[in-house]
Amino acid sequence: MITDALIAPFTEFEFMRRALAAVIALSLGGAPIGVFLMLRRMSLVGDAMAHAILPGAAIGFLLSGLNLFAMTSGGLIAGFTVAILAGVVSRTTGLKEDASLATFYLASLALGVTIVSIKGTNIDLLHVLFGNILAMDDQTLLVVAFNATITLVVLALIYRPLVIESVDPLFLRTVSRAGAPAHLAFLALVVVNLVNGFQALGTLLAVGLMILPAGIARFWSRDITGMICIAVISAIVSGYAGLVLSFQTKVPSGPAIILVATVLYVGSVLFGKFGGLVRQLFPARHLEA
Amino acid sequence: MATALPVQAQERLKVVASFSILGDFVKNVGGDRVDVTTLVGPNGDVHVYTPTPADAKKIADARLVIINGLGLEGWLPRLIQASGGKAPIITATRGITPLRLGSDADPHAWQSVASAKVYVANIRDALAAADPADAEMFLANARRYQAELDALEAAVRAAVEKIPPARRKVISTHDAFGYFAAAYGVEFIAPEGVSTETEPSARDVGAIISQIKSAKIPAVFLENISDPRLVSRIAAETGAKVGGTLFSDALTDEKGVCPTYIEMVRHNIKALTSALGN
Numbered sequence: 204m205i206t207d208a209l210i211a212p213f214t215e216f217e218f219m220r221r222a223l224a225a226v227i228a229l230s231l232g233g234a235p236i237g238v239f240l241m242l243r244r245m246s247l248v249g250d251a252m253a254h255a256i257l258p259g260a261a262i263g264f265l266l267s268g269l270n271l272f273a274m275t276s277g278g279l280i281a282g283f284t285v286a287i288l289a290g291v292v293s294r295t296t297g298l299k300e301d302a303s304l305a306t307f308y309l310a311s312l313a314l315g316v317t318i319v320s321i322k323g324t325n326i327d328l329l330h331v332l333f334g335n336i337l338a339m340d341d342q343t344l345l346v347v348a349f350n351a352t353i354t355l356v357v358l359a360l361i362y363r364p365l366v367i368e369s370v371d372p373l374f375l376r377t378v379s380r381a382g383a384p385a386h387l388a389f390l391a392l393v394v395v396n397l398v399n400g401f402q403a404l405g406t407l408l409a410v411g412l413m414i415l416p417a418g419i420a421r422f423w424s425r426d427i428t429g430m431i432c433i434a435v436i437s438a439i440v441s442g443y444a445g446l447v448l449s450f451q452t453k454v455p456s457g458p459a460i461i462l463v464a465t466v467l468y469v470g471s472v473l474f475g476k477f478g479g480l481v482r483q484l485f486p487a488r489h490l491e492a
Numbered sequence: 493m494a495t496a497l498p499v500q501a502q503e504r505l506k507v508v509a510s511f512s513i514l515g516d517f518v519k520n521v522g523g524d525r526v527d528v529t530t531l532v533g534p535n536g537d538v539h540v541y542t543p544t545p546a547d548a549k550k551i552a553d554a555r556l557v558i559i560n561g562l563g564l565e566g567w568l569p570r571l572i573q574a575s576g577g578k579a580p581i582i583t584a585t586r587g588i589t590p591l592r593l594g595s596d597a598d599p600h601a602w603q604s605v606a607s608a609k610v611y612v613a614n615i616r617d618a619l620a621a622a623d624p625a626d627a628e629m630f631l632a633n634a635r636r637y638q639a640e641l642d643a644l645e646a647a648v649r650a651a652v653e654k655i656p657p658a659r660r661k662v663i664s665t666h667d668a669f670g671y672f673a674a675a676y677g678v679e680f681i682a683p684e685g686v687s688t689e690t691e692p693s694a695r696d697v698g699a700i701i702s703q704i705k706s707a708k709i710p711a712v713f714l715e716n717i718s719d720p721r722l723v724s725r726i727a728a729e730t731g732a733k734v735g736g737t738l739f740s741d742a743l744t745d746e747k748g749v750c751p752t753y754i755e756m757v758r759h760n761i762k763a764l765t766s767a768l769g770n
Binding site: 212215216217218219221222335337338339340343446449450451452453454455456457458459 | 691692693694695696697698701721722724725726728729
């Protein structure tokens with residue numbers, strides 16, 4: 204009975220298998236990014252960047268119509284530009300990262316809306332970029348897997364400076380110059396994973412699959428490696444359980460996945476090993492044994 | 493006779509229609525005595541439209557506003573209030589018994605040609621009331637256009653007749669063809685529901701795939717306003733043929749395949765017969 208509910212949807216339908224593959228790829232790439240975003244207090248950057256890609260998508264649309272490739276590349280370029288400009292400004296001036304990013308994303312959004320209305324169309328361009336997790340064709344699936352691979356490789360390359368910078372930026376500045384390039388490469392990864400998430404998950408909720416697992420991981424581990432592993436696992440579990448939930452009830456898939464992640468998050472807030480509410484109220488006794 | 497009068501310096505009647513298909517009806521009835529603008533243009537999705545200040549200005553300037561009603565233009569009442577326009581609002585579906593989808597009315601009444609004739613009659617009366625001087629001309633135009641619609645209705649029925657009854661089933665992207673289905677006996681199944689705003693669940697998609705396989709549904713169709721990827725995926729998984737694009741809620745622009753309502757219906761019926769015929 205239970206195996207029927209949990210496994211049968213995937214053996215019976217190819218679209219469910221493809222959706223699961225896409226969710227796993229998204230989790231592998233997005234969850235580690237989310238952990239670093241959280242450690243750097245940039246959890247809301249994902250949402251800001253989501254809006255920053257609009258003018259790029261709009262220019263892609265103006266140049267070649269409703270062409271997914273052109274609009275995606277445009278969105279990536281716009282996202283990179285905003286991320287890099289914001290990063291440069293916050294590093295060279297006293298303005299904090301969140302403030303400079305907010306400035307650039309709002310400017311970018313305004314530009315995007317203006318470009319769209321010059322064309323005089325009412326098509327929601329961000330929606331055109333959105334795919335649907337249930338409609339994974341070969342091309343989208345390959346792109347999602349490719350991006351996840353790139354993300355993991357680049358993360359491995361910049362892991363050391365990124366970790367040190369996340370915990371002690373001043374120390375890194377004194378021993379190495381790798382901080383700035385690593386930071387910019389990281390921002391680029393954020394953009395890639397966001398666009399990836401939109402195409403696969405089909406809503407702005409894509410940000411959720413990056414950030415919520417990181418929040419969950421925070422309550423179960425104290426070191427970064429542990430956090431990344433737990434984040435990836437909880438993202439995959441949310442993805443799988445969300446798809447099953449969407450199959451067994453009538454909840455749309457994207458929201459279902461994020462809702463499952465939210466339940467995991469609430470559970471972690473209550474019962475988490477590190478800083479969970481229950482642990483704080485009833486601390487384990489020391490030196491027993 | 494209106495035509496016998498000396499050349500009028502009088503301005504043409506400014507009419508705003510909420511979307512392209514209504515605009516086409518108004519153009520046919522109003523002829524050159526009417527200046528019609530549409531809020532949601534060709535290939536636009538009227539379910540999720542976001543109005544602009546230019547739209548509010550159009551409504552404020554209009555002498556007559558024609559809407560579909562039945563919940564299609566959810567964004568319109570606030571726009572009309574905000575625009576401060578004094579023009580009467582005419583619901584073109586008045587007199588049509590709406591089909592029900594759950595608790596809501598299905599707004600896509602124009603997909604049945606018989607209902608389209610009701611639209612035309614409502615528009616004719618509204619135009620005549622707003623501009624009595626040209627009433628006779630509107631009457632004549634409406635009579636001529638309704639005759640064309642009668643011919644269209646006959647053509648659609650003849651075309652459906654040619655499809656074997658067992659094969660009169662198709663999948664489309666959103667529930668826009670309820671009236672067409674009811675009028676001509678072709679069954680439509682859609683993953684998106686009646687508005688394009690809703691997102692399908694995995695359960696819906698799974699159910700449709702099982703249904704296509706068990707009922708041997710021969711073809712799936714795309715729509716000009718919806719995301720084609722989901723339907724393509726369904727086609728790939730079931731071996732059903734992608735029968736082309738159906739036009740549901742919006743006409744194309746002048747250069748497209750169906751710039752008018754009549755051409756739209758002819759295009760749809762041709763796509764259906766070639767995909768469902770043997």
